[in-house]
Amino acid sequence: MLPVLAETAYPDSAPGARVRLGDFVPFLADCGVGLSVRPNLTNREYAVVISPGSPAGKARVLGAGAARLIRDHRIEDGQVSMIHRLRSLLPLPGIDPPRHLDVYDFDDALFVGSTMEENRKFAWLKREAGRWHSYTKKAKLVLAGSRYLADRASEHSSRVEVVPSCVDPSIQPLRIHGDVERVRIGWIGSQSTAAYLNQLLPVFEKLNARGREFELVTVGAGDQLQAEWAESHPWTRESEKGFLASFDIGIMPLPDDPWTRGKCGYKLLQYFSAGVPAIASPVGANLEILGPDRGRFASSEAEWLEALEALILDSATRREMGANARSFVEENYSYQRWAPRLAEMLRSI
Template identity: 30%
Template sequence: MRILMLTKYGQQGASSRLRTIQYLSWFEQAGIQCDVFPLISDEALKAKYNKQSYNSSELRQAYWNRIRLLLSNKNQYSLIWIEKEALPWTPAWFEKLLLSGIPYVLDYDDALFHNYDMHRLPIVRKIFGKRLDKLMAGASLVVCGNYYLADRAKHAGARWVEIIPTVIDITRYHASEQKAREDKPTVVWIGSPSTAKYVKEIARSLADLNRQVPFKLRIIGANLSIDGVDIENLPWTEDTEVPLVAESDIGIMPLPDTPWTNGKCGYKLIQYMACGLPVVGSDVGANKNIVDEGANGFLVNSDEQWVEALKTLLQGSELRKQYGHQGRIDAEERFCVQKTAPHLIELLRKVATAA
């Protein structure tokens, strides 16, 4: 069995790394050969994070390379695995034409369809609003990271929809008794520059909390400043993300309740839990399926609830240990690649066999 894997990014792109690349060794052990072709290079992604535009000529070449690949080589494969979409911002009929004659699987960990159907320009909504729905309807299988995404795929007419959360490799994660603080507990958030804005949205709660219970806020992967909050900004690297999380005391995932955030898959909550940290997350989307209220953390809906939940954990070291211990168990039993990989392999074999 041989799979053509069309990812959006390479190793530096979180979605591609977690939804596709971390499964490659599992596929290989199962006798599945995978050829991976990213659309956006790591260099281009770094430029985007540095607020630079994609190189237009490089992007045109990337599109052409992918078109040429589908025109000339797709028949060598049992199926095509596509992260989100093969050719963004092209007509659905054109992408479906390139994919004709071979089964394809679509994978979603974000509500990407809202880039089209909720675009500020009416002409974009009219032309592209149902673009991903048409692709989902033609897929042999649509794999979704949460129920919100799965519901969209079902309403689009997808014939087969499966939910597989975005998960961690549990062997990389560990709890740590060596905490980062000198005299204050550490609240941690990990993410990218594009999602750090969600922390800013609870800035008032964090400042109010710090006046009551002093703490350090550790930001991994972005640079933030909040008046009245002691912030430590640290770069993200694959080698340091786990120890930097594990050294902390509490993990947070704030989100506004919007159509886009309902498509988020709660990955950072799982990272915290795998490191034995209690969690506090907004009562939004996949967070509801990850946080077990009163067992591994808290779900919150307001500024006041953010303050109360974090204050409770900051003042209760034994409660932090209790919730962190349960979070680690949940990560081991529900949210790791060791559990999801065998299931995904089985699904792909069924797709290839049915073709």
């Protein structure tokens, strides 16, 4: 068994760490790779950092995480060293970034910084762009979540591989498509990215004015949308699969900017794993994932209105696209497909 220690600032309540590390563990074990994940922050500590609250409380958590890493940052002999995104939320010279690194994995455009207001507040402190450059230069192997990210990493590293974010379709219940009283348009994500839904509010208002029977179901967005046609639910790992299987249409609106071009399309993969067709902005990895047999691209308000209305009115097309989407993700974006490839990459270091 090849021992690999993956370190990250983020616990498994953070989607990136969960999807790109934790959920890979059993599949890599089947391929002879023992992946151990060492997060710097606990789920409770991470919740303090990302939630509204006193700066003093956040500082205490970040300080505790930094002290923990200073105390316990060594890698055992024979272990492959790996970092996902950041080793610590705070830069620690000589420790984060480390002097030696085998593998660096990332799934966001850290080299430009987030355009989300919530993330920009702490950009000066985290110094993600500078550390990203250091990680990519030092690592023997860089794993990027999309071709766009890989192209940027290739400017600093001689060995970059694309490993997309993956799903496990075998444990995801399927949506049974048919004629329904109200079509469920679904979105799943975080409160910070829920701001992207604002561009579609005029579209939903027009659909409602036209008498289209639908409801917008958001999971993880908080209570940002207050409308008769909207319902909001908190995200939990236990409820996620049930919500996905309740959607008739999945949506992924994004603005087009340097940060969003680094998005890896994970929402689309989640929808597809449940056999749900999607409508998405033609941005980032969405361009690689979405196809005309699995959903529709939409940029303008008129395109979103047309695409949503067409699928609301056509359950047969939703059923056909959903089946195509499920097959596509099984063949191209599942852990079952990618674990053997990743194991081979890790052994080659």
